[in-house]
């Protein structure tokens with residue numbers, strides 16, 4: 001049976017890739033039988049969901065459908081952001097990650113920045129994301145504790161589109177020193193073109209950013225423009241879709257009166273807008 005499924009996998013992915021993935025599935029610590037893993041992959045499920053983990057910098061992040069699988073471009077800018085902050089900041093940072101998913105962004109910052117210098121909060125509308133991010137905080141060793149000499153990350157369920165966000169009862173209160181976000185940014189026409197492996201497995205709430213893909217940037221810019229939302233010298237770092245960087249820059253300069261800069265991803269695409277007041 002395995003050899004038939006393996007032949008089907010080779011037909012789908014090519015011989016080389018199929019052999020590699022077969023090796024990874026055999027080594028996986030998952031309790032799912034190998035034959036079942038192969039069948040799921042043949043059906044088009046993303047490999048990361050089958051292996052149940054994804055490397056993100058030095059971390060191993062647990063992944064579980066339908067929570068968005070962390071992408072290499074997000075890993076790239078988060079590492080760069082940590083390097084910049086490491087050089088420029090001597091103080092403790094209060095960090096808010098909007099649309100936290102697995103918690104990968106704040107957890108990598110907790111890992112890369114000095115112990116006791118990061119107290120991070122993540123917000124997500126999805127209960128599956130909040131429980132996975134909480135699990136990842138524990139697995140990576142950054143669950144909240146009374147020990148302020150350690151970095152910490154805590155996830156909460158809320159919508160940052162809600163006009164009353166962040167409500168007092170939430171346990172997350174401004175001002176913040178750093179806002180990070182990889183918000184949903186797929187436009188309607190792009191959503192219709194998504195490959196089966198994305199559209200059928202990852203949560204549409206994690207992908208669809210409104211008709212032109214920019215709804216969440218308008219919401220973030222309005223939030224950070226509020227009086228007392230940011231500490232002096234605060235930084236806002238948002239990931240953007242291909243071709244969106246100029247529009248997102250404009251949103252932050254007009255709505256929040258911030259100065260902006262663009263970072264490229266490893267494929268030379270304009271991927272991150274950095275805004276400072």
Ligand SMILES: C[S@@+](CC[C@H](N)C(=O)[O-])C[C@H]1O[C@@H](n2cnc3c(N)ncnc32)[C@H](O)[C@@H]1O
Pocket residue numbers: 067068069070071074098099100101102103104105123124125126129158159160161162181182183184185203205206207
């Ligand atoms: C593109 S995913 C990013 C996940 C993670 N930060 C990453 O980079 O892998 C966007 C996330 O935003 C969440 N989201 C969508 N609408 C939201 C809202 N109104 N408020 C809070 N989170 C939201 C989704 O559930 C999803 O987890």
